[in-house]
Amino acid sequence: MTYRFKVNGDDVALEVPGMRRLLDALREDLGLIGTKEGCGEGECGACSVLVDGAVVDSCLVPVCQVDGTSVLTVEGLAPAGELDPLQQAFLERGGAQCGICTPGMLIAARAYLDRGGGPVEDDIREAIAGNLCRCTGYTKIIDAIAHAAGSSTSV
Ligand code: FES
Ligand code: FES
Numbered sequence: 001m002t003y004r005f006k007v008n009g010d011d012v013a014l015e016v017p018g019m020r021r022l023l024d025a026l027r028e029d030l031g032l033i034g035t036k037e038g039c040g041e042g043e044c045g046a047c048s049v050l051v052d053g054a055v056v057d058s059c060l061v062p063v064c065q066v067d068g069t070s071v072l073t074v075e076g077l078a079p080a081g082e083l084d085p086l087q088q089a090f091l092e093r094g095g096a097q098c099g100i101c102t103p104g105m106l107i108a109a110r111a112y113l114d115r116g117g118g119p120v121e122d123d124i125r126e127a128i129a130g131n132l133c134r135c136t137g138y139t140k141i142i143d144a145i146a147h148a149a150g151s152s153t154s155v
Contacts, residue, residue: 003067007032008076018064022056023047025063026073034074034103038132045131048104049073055111055130074103077110086110086148095144097135104131109145119146 004013007030014029026032026049038046040059047058050072077084086109089095096102105128112127124145125138133141 001064003063005066005068006070008071008073008079014063016063019062021059022049022061022063022066022071023058026058026071032073032075036100036103038100038104043132044101045104045108045128046101048107048131050107050111053111053114055108057130072107072110074106077106084110086113086145089144089148090141093144093147094140095136101131101133101135105133105141109148112145113149117149119149121146124149 001018002013002015003018004011006012007026012030014025016025016029023035023037026035027037035049035058036046037059038044042057042060045057048055049058050056051061051066052069077087083091084106086106090102090106095105108128108131112124117123117127121142124142128138128141128145
């Protein structure tokens with residue numbers, strides 16, 4: 001069966017088993033390796049992408065469920081090679097260390113900003129609660145998201 005959906009604004013058609021993980025379709029079939037696999041069990045958020053604007057763990061979502069939807073991956077944040085303000089803030093504020101969690105963090109943060117989220121630490125913590133980071137202690141990530149949300153104040 002062929003599944004048709006959009007990825008980062010482009011139409012894609014994949015002839016794959018319906019239960020193929022979206023994560024594998026993105027990385028292996030479409031070559032979008034920005035999305036990372038951490039746990040493979042829905043626990044870490046490294047594989048987060050947006051499906052019709054909602055954050056999902058792409059390791060848990062079969063391709064058949066995204067038929068007809070619009071998927072955004074981390075590559076879609078910088079379509080013309082220009083960094084998303086969140087990416088710029090992560091760079092400037094040291095929000096990325098090993099980088100494994102970073103694509104998922106950026107996606108969760110993008111969804112947060114898109115729904116009008118502001119530079120409030122507790123709100124940001126809640127928005128990234130499904131995304132684990134082993135390196136940063138979260139402070140710099142939260143600072144970066146707050147900065148991108150319009151604050152120049154460190155949290
Ligand atoms: S790899 Fe999907 S949640 Fe960890
Ligand atoms: S930067 Fe390494 S897991 Fe977050």
